[in-house]
Amino acid sequence: MTGRRVDDGLDRGQPFQFFLDGEAIVAYPGESIAAALVAHGRNVARRTTRADVPRGYFCGMGVCWDCVMVVNGTPNVRTCRTEAAPNMKVQTQRGVGEAS
Amino acid sequence: MIDTDLAIIGAGAAGLAAATEAVEHGLTVTIADDNPRAGGQYFRQPPLPFRRNGQSWFDKEATRANALFDVLGHPKVTHIPDAVVWNLPEPNVLAVAAGDRSTRVRAGAIVVATGAHDRPVPFPGWTLPGVITAGGAQNLLKGNRMVPGRRIVVAGNGPLLFVVGASLVRAGVDVAAIVEAAPVNARLTAALPGLLAAPKLLRQAIDYRWTLLRAGVPVRTGMTAVAAHGEENVNAVSIAPIDGEGRIDRNRIERVDCDALVVGFGLTPSVELMRLIGCDLDFHPARGGWLPRRSTGFETSVPGVFAAGDGAAIGGVEIALLEGRLAALEAAVRLGRARDASVRRAALTHKLARIDRFRRAIERLFAAPCHYLDLLADDTVVCRCEEVTAGELKMRGREAWTSMVQLKSTTRLAMGRCQGRNCMATLASLVAQSMGEPIAKLAYPRTRPPARPIALGDLLHEPIAPPELPADPHLPRGQKVT
Amino acid sequence: MADLPKDTDILVIGAGIAGLCSALYLARAGRTVAVVERGEPWGDASGANAGTLSLQVKRPEVLHITRRAIELWQDFKADFGIDVGFGRPGGLRVATNAREVDMLRHSQAEQRTLGIEVEWLDGNRLRDTAPWLGPTVLAATWCDWDSYSSPLQAGRALIDGARRDGVAVIGGAAVTAIAKETKGYRVTTALGVIACNTLVIAAGAWSGEVAAILGVTLPVSADVNMLSVTEPAPHLIDKVVTHIGGILSLKQYPNGTCLIGGGWQGQGGLASGRKEIDHEQLMHNFRVAIGVVPALANLRLVRSWSGFEGVAADALPLFGPLPGRPAAYVNACARGGYSQGPALGLLMAELISAGRTSLPMERFYPARFAS
Ligand SMILES: Cc1cc2nc3c(=O)[nH]c(=O)nc-3n(C[C@H](O)[C@H](O)[C@H](O)COP(=O)(O)OP(=O)(O)OC[C@H]3O[C@@H](n4cnc5c(N)ncnc54)[C@H](O)[C@@H]3O)c2cc1C
Ligand SMILES: Cc1cc2nc3c(=O)[nH]c(=O)nc-3n(C[C@H](O)[C@H](O)[C@H](O)COP(=O)(O)OP(=O)(O)OC[C@H]3O[C@@H](n4cnc5c(N)ncnc54)[C@H](O)[C@@H]3O)c2cc1C
Ligand code: FES
Numbered sequence: 021m022t023g024r025r026v027d028d029g030l031d032r033g034q035p036f037q038f039f040l041d042g043e044a045i046v047a048y049p050g051e052s053i054a055a056a057l058v059a060h061g062r063n064v065a066r067r068t069t070r071a072d073v074p075r076g077y078f079c080g081m082g083v084c085w086d087c088v089m090v091v092n093g094t095p096n097v098r099t100c101r102t103e104a105a106p107n108m109k110v111q112t113q114r115g116v117g118e119a120s
Numbered sequence: 121m122i123d124t125d126l127a128i129i130g131a132g133a134a135g136l137a138a139a140t141e142a143v144e145h146g147l148t149v150t151i152a153d154d155n156p157r158a159g160g161q162y163f164r165q166p167p168l169p170f171r172r173n174g175q176s177w178f179d180k181e182a183t184r185a186n187a188l189f190d191v192l193g194h195p196k197v198t199h200i201p202d203a204v205v206w207n208l209p210e211p212n213v214l215a216v217a218a219g220d221r222s223t224r225v226r227a228g229a230i231v232v233a234t235g236a237h238d239r240p241v242p243f244p245g246w247t248l249p250g251v252i253t254a255g256g257a258q259n260l261l262k263g264n265r266m267v268p269g270r271r272i273v274v275a276g277n278g279p280l281l282f283v284v285g286a287s288l289v290r291a292g293v294d295v296a297a298i299v300e301a302a303p304v305n306a307r308l309t310a311a312l313p314g315l316l317a318a319p320k321l322l323r324q325a326i327d328y329r330w331t332l333l334r335a336g337v338p339v340r341t342g343m344t345a346v347a348a349h350g351e352e353n354v355n356a357v358s359i360a361p362i363d364g365e366g367r368i369d370r371n372r373i374e375r376v377d378c379d380a381l382v383v384g385f386g387l388t389p390s391v392e393l394m395r396l397i398g399c400d401l402d403f404h405p406a407r408g409g410w411l412p413r414r415s416t417g418f419e420t421s422v423p424g425v426f427a428a429g430d431g432a433a434i435g436g437v438e439i440a441l442l443e444g445r446l447a448a449l450e451a452a453v454r455l456g457r458a459r460d461a462s463v464r465r466a467a468l469t470h471k472l473a474r475i476d477r478f479r480r481a482i483e484r485l486f487a488a489p490c491h492y493l494d495l496l497a498d499d500t501v502v503c504r505c506e507e508v509t510a511g512e513l514k515m516r517g518r519e520a521w522t523s524m525v526q527l528k529s530t531t532r533l534a535m536g537r538c539q540g541r542n543c544m545a546t547l548a549s550l551v552a553q554s555m556g557e558p559i560a561k562l563a564y565p566r567t568r569p570p571a572r573p574i575a576l577g578d579l580l581h582e583p584i585a586p587p588e589l590p591a592d593p594h595l596p597r598g599q600k601v602t
Numbered sequence: 603m604a605d606l607p608k609d610t611d612i613l614v615i616g617a618g619i620a621g622l623c624s625a626l627y628l629a630r631a632g633r634t635v636a637v638v639e640r641g642e643p644w645g646d647a648s649g650a651n652a653g654t655l656s657l658q659v660k661r662p663e664v665l666h667i668t669r670r671a672i673e674l675w676q677d678f679k680a681d682f683g684i685d686v687g688f689g690r691p692g693g694l695r696v697a698t699n700a701r702e703v704d705m706l707r708h709s710q711a712e713q714r715t716l717g718i719e720v721e722w723l724d725g726n727r728l729r730d731t732a733p734w735l736g737p738t739v740l741a742a743t744w745c746d747w748d749s750y751s752s753p754l755q756a757g758r759a760l761i762d763g764a765r766r767d768g769v770a771v772i773g774g775a776a777v778t779a780i781a782k783e784t785k786g787y788r789v790t791t792a793l794g795v796i797a798c799n800t801l802v803i804a805a806g807a808w809s810g811e812v813a814a815i816l817g818v819t820l821p822v823s824a825d826v827n828m829l830s831v832t833e834p835a836p837h838l839i840d841k842v843v844t845h846i847g848g849i850l851s852l853k854q855y856p857n858g859t860c861l862i863g864g865g866w867q868g869q870g871g872l873a874s875g876r877k878e879i880d881h882e883q884l885m886h887n888f889r890v891a892i893g894v895v896p897a898l899a900n901l902r903l904v905r906s907w908s909g910f911e912g913v914a915a916d917a918l919p920l921f922g923p924l925p926g927r928p929a930a931y932v933n934a935c936a937r938g939g940y941s942q943g944p945a946l947g948l949l950m951a952e953l954i955s956a957g958r959t960s961l962p963m964e965r966f967y968p969a970r971f972a973s
Contacts, residue, residue, distance in 0.1 A: 022379055023260070023268045026291040029176030030265055033169050050167020055264035063249035063353050069834070069857070070507040074352050076249030077268075078504075080256030081161070082154065083237050083572070085537040086247075086504060094900070095836055100259075103167070116834040116858035206903075209881035224881070519762070525642055529649060530758040537833050537904055568907045569879055573833060577899030579888050587886040590865070593848020594661050594937055596913040597825045597867050 023058035038108035053099035053110055054087045065089050065099060066113035090119040124150040126451055127214050127227035129205045132160015133437045134233035134429025136188040137444030143194050145452035145459050150225050152200040152216050158189055160235050162437040164262040177290050206570035208397045211422050217574035222581045229424045229451035232394060233444055234431035236387035240542040242502050243495035245348030254280045254384025267291045269380030273357050275299035275345035276384040277488045284382055286328035289335040296378050299359050301490045303342040314481025317474050344490050354381050366489040387434045395567035397422050403560035406483050408434035417450035426451050435479050442472045493549055503543040505536020517554055524551050525565050537573050606772055606793040610636040613789055613798035615777050615812055617643035619940050620933045621804030622760045623947025629767040631955045638791050640776035644757035647806050650909030652829050652863040653753045654851045655941040658695050658720050658745035659844045663918055665718050666961055671945035672747050684763040687755035693748025693842035696894055698738045706846045710743050720745040734838050736896040748842040750853050780815050800954060801930040807872060807912030809934035818924050821915040821971055822935055826868040826877050828884060828908045832901040834858030839895060850890050862891045868908035877908040913937060921946060922967035932968055
């Protein structure tokens with residue numbers, strides 16, 4: 021999916037950058053990591069332990085834990101509930117918490 | 121330990137309405153919610169730094185939301201945001217995990233207003249990135265003003281699909297189809313009298329439908345998604361008609377290209393906390409599944425514990441608002457502090473009855489005719505956390521591991537972080553089907569705390585007296601040794 | 603579900619670790635065995651337990667039983683084709699203050715006299731062995747026997763294994779009455795009556811209750827042990843961790859989840875059947891755990907629960923013939939009975955089939971409470 025921002029009647033303020041596996045991603049203050057990634061067309065948050073298949077944003081309300089990633093070195097961070105921040109280092113998670 | 125007259129769990133529509141009512145009776149209120157900002161699902165607001173001109177269609181509920189949030193500034197109200205109520209160690213005590221603000225709250229009465237989450241329906245491909253829930257799509261829009269794709273299919277069952285579809289159209293998305301399991305068009309005439317009971321809600325519904333129509337969105341009723349396709353992301357969905365018996369007609373599968381698939385099959389109330397303290401629950405599929413049994417005064421079977429909104433029975437935001445008020449009113453009555461109780465009760469109950477007629481009409485309109493278990497293939501993941509497939513569950517069943525408890529403990533299903541929210545319902549349906557028993561009769565695995573996962577470190581902050589340590593750890597602990 | 607047979611040579615009451623292991627080794631000795639279980643097989647202590655197989659935490663009296671048991675745990679796969687999720691990373695038993703250091707020294711010396719060697723670790727050697735230990739840990743003993751198995755995997759595997767060996771394992775068959783016949787017993791269960799030559803009570807914390815049906819008094823009480831599991835996390839804790847004060851048991855399974863226990867007490871009891879979490883006891887459990895392994899603070903708690911562990915008044919196993927009741931035995935209430943289960947099952951099979959045991963067991967006979 022290639023998501024995008026809907027800016028109808030909205031000023032998001034000053035954009036900043038953070039990094040997904042080294043790639044620069046644009047975000048605006050207050051956006052969740054998951055949302056900024058979806059807007060950038062990066063939908064794979066993690067790969068699973070058993071089947072090694074991709075997962076991403078699903079419930080959007082913090083209950084499914086499919087959107088977890090390694091954020092600034094901390095594994096298992098729910099990106100739908102965590103605000104992006106300037107220069108944050110976000111990594112696709114593998115299995116129980118290794119960065120890929 | 122915080123002492124309060126009324127503790128409210130959840131700061132969504134129901135919780136905020138309950139708080140508003142409670143302060144009108146002079147009660148002190150503590151309201152905890154696991155989001156950083158109040159609002160719950162329906163009144164979820166964009167991040168504070170976003171500057172809005174207030175003119176957008178997406179801000180149409182901002183005024184009502186802000187009015188509801190006012191109560192949080194009331195001197196008698198303590199709002200604990202970013203706080204998970206993870207247990208009720210006693211029926212009048214909340215255990216709250218909130219980082220270094222973690223605490224316990226002792227209350228005269230409790231209103232549980234924990235809302236709902238999307239009802240999970242597994243089908244091949246539902247775990248692919250790009251397949252997201254209806255609630256997840258709404259939260260992306262409401263909380264981040266974002267849409268998940270360019271060309272989106274919205275599939276499943278229930279009124280929320282039309283809300284999501286219309287919102288996506290308003291956001292400029294190419295909605296490739298709305299795929300609704302119920303034959304709603306055929307049922308419209310019969311539903312009309314009930315729908316007319318709440319003209320404002322009906323007008324809103326017509327607006328959604330009209331938005332879809334104007335945009336030329338195909339609304340495919342009596343059909344269901346049977347598979348999502350793709351490798352790293354969904355790129356198409358297969359849909360098929362449902363016949364008069366509710367069976368999927370696999371001879372007439374169509375494939376629709378898309379870059380996101382939104383699935384919604386209705387909502388399930390979050391009843392974990394009520395399960396934990398042993399509230400009696402009944403099984404009502406039309407209202408979301410297991411629901412707390414409530415008195416006419418919205419009290420559960422545990423005295424002093426009230427339940428309101430989608431967390432008690434799926435009813436939508438207007439019902440949540442009214443139930444929240446009524447539950448707080450009845451709590452005030454129980455605490456002997458209510459003012460003008462009978463006048464208020466009569467007015468609120470009257471409104472509720474009207475909206476309830478609308479709700480029942482909607483419910484009949486959308487009653488799902490589909491056998492969702494037929495969607496499962498052997499390699500379909502049922503438990504997303506532990507990656508347990510339908511085939512593994514069937515195999516265990518053949519090996520004479522048949523009860524829900526046994527299937528859980530032999531496959532690890534429901535043992536992950538979502539705590540069964542995404543798989544328990546499917547397990548129950550599978551077991552019920554294979555045993556030929558109604559779901560209501562099944563023995564469920566016990567619900568255990570925490571109600572939602574919490575960081576262990578949160579629990580270091582609450583002051584407690586030092587423990588008495590066993591002098592001889594080998595002896596029975598109940599027994600003191602010197 | 604399997605049907606209740608009309609009769610069997612040996613009837614075991616209770617499908618926990620004690621009952622299933624007794625049945626398994628008896629079946630291996632060629633006997634016909636049925637196990638009747640009140641609820642779900644493996645549904646009580648054995649299904650709820652932490653799976654820690656620690657040798658060095660055990661009382662001196664049961665060290666040799668436990669060592670034998672860990673050997674059997676290790677060999678389950680080779681012996682029976684049963685994968686119980688066994689791992690033997692060795693274990694650290696920690697001390698966090700001067701008093702505990704003394705206790706640990708004393709325990710190490712005592713274990714040495716019994717021929718069990720544990721190694722003393724402190725200072726840099728301790729940090730090198732386990733860099734994840736917190737600064738509050740002053741010393742630890744290292745025991746390379748300390749192991750774990752997965753209770754979930756073991757339950758499934760033992761029941762499947764027992765069934766493969768011809769044992770009838772029958773759930774939903776609570777024993778309500780037992781009558782002495784000229785030869786053996788007639789046992790009434792919720793699913794009907796079954797006759798047997800020999801009876802083994804392996805009803806865990808309820809063994810007192812079941813023995814009372816036969817008119818025998820056993821001094822059994824129950825602890826309500828609590829246990830918690832975290833989310834799966836990257837591998838960190840690579841050893842079994844226990845505490846000299848008996849207040850912590852901790853390990854990380856291969857799937858990344860951490861199990862945190864330590865005998866902290868929940869609420870409830872056998873009389874009410876309630877087994878609930880006690881808020882403050884749970885807080886203490888986590889505080890001790892995080893004190894010993896600070897990184898745990900970042901992990902999420904996914905589930906806490908509690909279960910009944912049967913304990914005899916002297917906290918030693920109840921093992922052996924029931925006094926005055928021919929061909930009736932008990933195998934229950936070993937403290938840390940999961941660790942000891944396979945050995946106690948094997949010894950019970952020896953006692954019943956051969957009349958003697960390969961380890962001295964008389965001191966655990968229930969007759970010790972007769973006076
Ligand atoms: C994800 C999602 C999106 C939705 N979007 C829409 C929509 O756009 N339009 C629409 O008409 N309907 C929507 N709904 C339906 C919606 O549930 C109701 O219309 C309305 O929000 C119900 O209000 P409520 O107060 O009962 O519950 P909610 O608004 O869900 O509020 C409950 C609150 O309690 C919190 N909570 C739950 N458990 C705990 C706990 N243990 N500790 C602390 N806090 C807790 C939740 O996080 C939430 O904030 C949505 C539902 C979901 C699940
Ligand atoms: C939370 C917890 C953690 C623990 N952690 C560990 C650990 O890490 N390591 C360790 O070694 N030990 C541990 N233990 C102790 C260990 O679990 C027990 O010692 C052991 O499992 C006991 O096994 P059992 O077969 O005797 O009892 P159980 O497993 O309780 O089995 C007894 C069975 O008898 C059945 N029964 C009772 N009455 C009747 C009747 N009338 N008719 C038919 N059936 C009946 C019960 O339903 C039950 O299934 C722990 C215990 C608990 C509760
Ligand atoms: S998307 Fe479900 S937890 Fe983040």
